[in-house]
Amino acid sequence: MIKSWKVLCLALVFALGLSSISQGQALKKVTMEDVFKNGSFTQKTVSGINWMKDGQFYSSLVEKNGAPAVVKINLATGEEAGILLDGSALGVDFSSYSFNTDESKALIAAEVESIYRRSSKGIFYVVDMATGQKQQLMNGEKISYATLSPDNDKVAFVKDNNIFLVDLSTNKLTQVTAEGEWNKIINGAADWVYEEEFSMAQAFKWSPDGKKIAFIRFDESQVPEFNMQIWGTLYPKDYKFKYPKAGEKNSVVSIHVYDLASGKTQKVDAGTETDIYLPRIYWTKDANTLAFIRLNRLQNQLDLFHADASTGASKLIISETSKTYVDMEYNDDLQYLSDGKTFIRTSEQDGFKHIYHYNLDGSLIRQITTGNWEVTAMVGLDEKAKKIYYISTEASPLERNFYVINLDGKGKKTLAPAKGTHAINMSSDSKFYIDYYSTADTPVKVTLHEASGKEIKVLEDNQALKDKLADYALAKKEFFTFPTVDGTALNGYIIKPADFDLNKKYPVLMYVYGGPGSQNVLNSWGGMRDFWHQQLASEGFIVACVDNRGTGARGRDFKHATYANLGKLEVIDQIEGAKFFAKMPFVDPARIGIWGWSYGGYMSSLSLMIGNDIFKTAIAVAPVTTWRYYDTVYTERYLQTPQLNAAGYDDNSPITHVNKLKGNFLLIHGTGDDNVHFQNSVDLVNALITADKQFDSFYYPNKAHSISGGNATWHIYTQMTNYLKEKL
Template sequence: MKRLFLLFFLLCSMTVSTTFAQEKKAFTLEDVIPGGNNYFNLVPKNIPGLKWWGDVCVRTDVDDIRQIDNRTGEETILVTLKEVNEALQNGEKPYKLLAPIKPLHTLQGASLPWENRNLLMFSDYVGDEEKSESYVFFYDFIQKKLTNMFRIQEANATNLDFCKENGYLAYTAGDHLYIANHGDFSTAVSPHPTDVKEIDNDIVYGQAVHRNEFGIYKGTFWSPKGSYLAFYRMDQSMVTDYPQVNTSTRIATLEPDKYPMAGMTSHKVTVGVYEVKTGKVIYLQAGDPTDRYFTNVSWSPDEQHIYVIELNRDQNHAQLVSYQAATGEKEGILYEEKHPKYVEPQHPLVFLPWDETQFIYQSQRDGFNHLYLMDTKAKGEGVWKNGKLEGSTYLEHLKVTPLTQGDWLVQDILGFNAGKKEIIIGSTEVSPLQTNLFCLNVKTGKRTLLGEKDGMHRASLSASGTYLIDNFSSFTVGREITLLPTNGKKGTVLLKADDPMRSQFNLPEITIGTLKAADGKTDLYYRLVKPVNFNPNKKYPAIIYVYGGPHAQLIHNSRFYDARGWDLYMAQKGYVMLTVDSRGSDNRGLAFENCTFRHLGVEEMKDQVKGVEFLKSLSYVDGNRIGVHGWSFGGFMTTNLMLSYPDIFKVGVAGGPVIDWKFYEVMYGERYMDTPQTNPEGYKGSDLKQKAGNLKGRLEIIIGGTDPTCVPQHTYTFLRACIEAGTHPDLFIYPEDGHNMMGRDRVHLHEHITRYFEDHLK
């Protein structure tokens, strides 16, 4: 379940005189909501298009591409947009195009795939709605000419996956998979040899599977030397069609979506391997794919083996399985892990660049996601052992050495410094509210902090692992971009940016702190936003903004502590805004998250009520005017809180809510709830239709008319339950929108939410 995070910045403390505060302007939703006409003018400045060309930092900008000196920050132009357009329009081409190529407007999307070649790669399309073609171009900016072109004749090509080792491009068009190299025509990798007839949307090749759970975000996987392409094949023919309806046509059009609901038949996935040299396709001999998940596909450095982390339908037993790449034959199980609640593999294997016999595996077996070094040449003990969490067990068929340990988690592996045998990671070791960068020595286990200790760091690593592009922000720093060496020394600052909102607008006071969870022992982080021009002698209404579910965290040490533009806007209108990251949310370890297992909404709501108690302890909060708002899982929480605690919450706005977990998808729903057949009590307790008669306050539900994530059936069945129970929620629909509103619809959405609270809570 995806959520859109909006990051904003504010000074730690604001002690301004009343006169000075009045001199600053009030802001509008157009200023603080993405899609607003002034939003992008008010975020801290950035340097778009920073990326690596080997170990050289380059900036792909609108009019040119510049090389940046890692030590001085000085910029040198490599190529200009004018030069590229001259070659596109007037230079020699390997074949005649369908139509003249229009000039490019920017070079920001270009890349430099080869560190030792002066080649620029970019894509474009020509033609019109009737007939169009996509092209991938390679431009030599020393010789100033095109060196190669791919013509992609299939309509609506997507999922482009370029392999720099062999120069081939994999892509999908419709439900099929293709590869292209030099010249006019592509080669179809699909269909499967046994498929006599395939119906669109039934068999899908080369796309992400299992509804993008388990860290899956793509469907093609080039081997290290480019000899093979592994790919997903997903058979959805047995999956129920969910009848989404497009109402923008003259007569509404049925546009069904394959949607496997919890406890129902799911799709079947197999992994194919295409050999580039021969064009031969084989499939991994994994046995019957029914009710199994094939996650985190990876290759051995010598291209002889493919590794898949396979998970059973119950999601409580993961196996790392090795297959022979040339034949698809199953070679054996290398590692196994069980947990009575769930095991959730999120990351593929990563081999050490200086030792092709060892790889890193990521696991939560000891309660937090950590790195484990596995040796393919050394056998493990081969016996089941207990992890640190109750019920957690694992079996090591290979020798395993823990690389990181502790009550914090590794969030990402950015890459390696092979020369020093070090791994560059992002982790929560400093604080669960932050992402910090560390250099980890594989031999000693020593970790060296890279960059500032404060805040959130997003970074990319150079080819050799000696430099990072570190994009850093915190509550007190708008943005700072640094070319940072990975030896722990200071780097070259490319940008220091203040926050435009600080100087222009009268902003609210924002603080963070901790309160005890309903279990009486766990610390929960909260964020409190006071009204603009706060008067401690007044009584203010309060709104809780909630999410509360897995894989989401609403509070970080970032701009405004992650308070959204709407939170600030409501503070300007005189509301106290509170957010609590309850148990069940992200970055606090497995036990913190899985305490909600089989009963989603119960423990999370108890923690949110602790937030209400905190609000009521504040002399300036009107305890009779408390509202709640959230989206997606937060929409489920909003509705649930309104129905379970009707005497606490006066007004709620629930966006895209889950109402009945039986209507949610197999992969996510069954991980946290099991199936309706095995957990009927839990599903009944989390079915908000059963509580429809409890509604006392004003509740509005807002949905996208063709939401593919929380399908409209959730809301429609809840409305029917309310009708039968004699209660009266309100409804607003964004026709043809999905799970989130974007662009101008997003501004309208927040105008609408604001009006609802102003009408019923103010």
């Protein structure tokens, strides 16, 4: 239910007043050094979890005596039961590990080097768990996505855009593909746009019996090349990579299966149309049946196929269509049951993301979950007990709770009902799980549980951080709801100074992202950016946030409302949010600002220009300024192509609205941004100059989209803080 503005305002005033009284006056202020240099508010967690096959232990990556180690933890007690991998003894400073199926071998990676957001390469070793002996792969050359075969005999990996195999017993190297070439052909690894937008880097998978490898081949030879200059030498270097901007050519993708015994490769039939996406491959329980997803260019049709791995012949199993788009993220929980006859997947076909059970031929058995809420993740499947474990927004879009339900859709039960955000890591046999739980006021608490929900042990409670936080004058996030122009309820939060005074007038800084399916207003522990907002609050700012139409966790219609017209409704909602705050008696309506990064930079730019009567100041970091410059997969999913929807690209571009700029505008970008190219800001600057508008800008040489590394993080947040103090 939407509260009236007066009731809500009084409630906020009351809450703000009470929380400031309770905090007292002797507490420390949050400083920039606390946030960005000292790491004062960094929370601890439990990482590198691997559930072990005997069901009695799990393993975890920790540090021992200054070196990495993998320890074994007893599930019954939560106590450490031994060291499985010792970095000191191995002489390897590894940062990741994995075991093969029977845990007789481990694969560890050292000197890992990031390439883009998800891709990397490193030096890999195979460790014999019985003898402790290590075997270095490729004589220490850096390789990508090394993966042990299910039959324990081999390792597959990608190097120089080709797939290779190493036989561990003989050290024999087999080259599976040979035509891989930089900026032309990629085998077994994703191209730039698949990695960024389909959340994948490795593009090959072993068959369940270890006798075949399925892989995706990317022919990006016709994809236009983007050029970035790398500064720091007498003559700047060119870095060229394939980046398909909206409306341009994508990679031509195909799926292939390599048979180890014959050494032959079979192409899989994915249809005659080549202007498509093939974002997922899966092996079913049958070692000769490969499943794959096909999306059309506009992403409004998603097809699931089953293919014969020996012949390449394929059969359409499910086809899902939409008048807008079929979101891959909402169809990415495909699991084949061991009965070999059925599978489970998620879809938002009824308006909310839910779990469905199908026969192998694609006929629906039943919809397992239903309601006006979303399943955000499937985390466990107990086939023997016929139970599915999942996380959902059923309690509230602001919460993430943990549930179990029977495969027949009955017997739903909440396992983690506490208000806040639960992230679950469940054992493969669904007997145990680890709960990472936090709220907006409480850092993560990591606990080990039996599947029934019974807590076994607290693995990390962050008590030291909580004790430290008690010494600081921290403001609470106050959540609220208000109606936008069409009556749609929007969720938001507000952070006020700890010494809040009802009789003062405060400036307001709104924080925005606002992109499709995103969510900022969530009852969970924040990170560095949240503590920067706390620092601003300590300097006398009110910081607020509104999740506009188009954001996530509220169903398909709410999310798809912005389809074909990105920026229009989102900006209206941010302006309405600013007007909502402006009416509060403790807000100075002449000092309202907005800031954001990436999509948020797009939003803050556009909000300042279109909402020039309400916003005084905006900071845009790494903004998209015209969707014509962004990639095919993301942009065309929401806007179609520029050829089909030119107005959708241009009507709400900040470049189109530069003549409306009145307030203070700070534009920041990294010149090495491979994601949202510096070109976006260059063109906006040119348009602002042509329009004779004064503004401020700053660039970070060679810095990527995150503008991090070296002193960059400290510098950018110091710069933004000083700007806000001066202008707002």
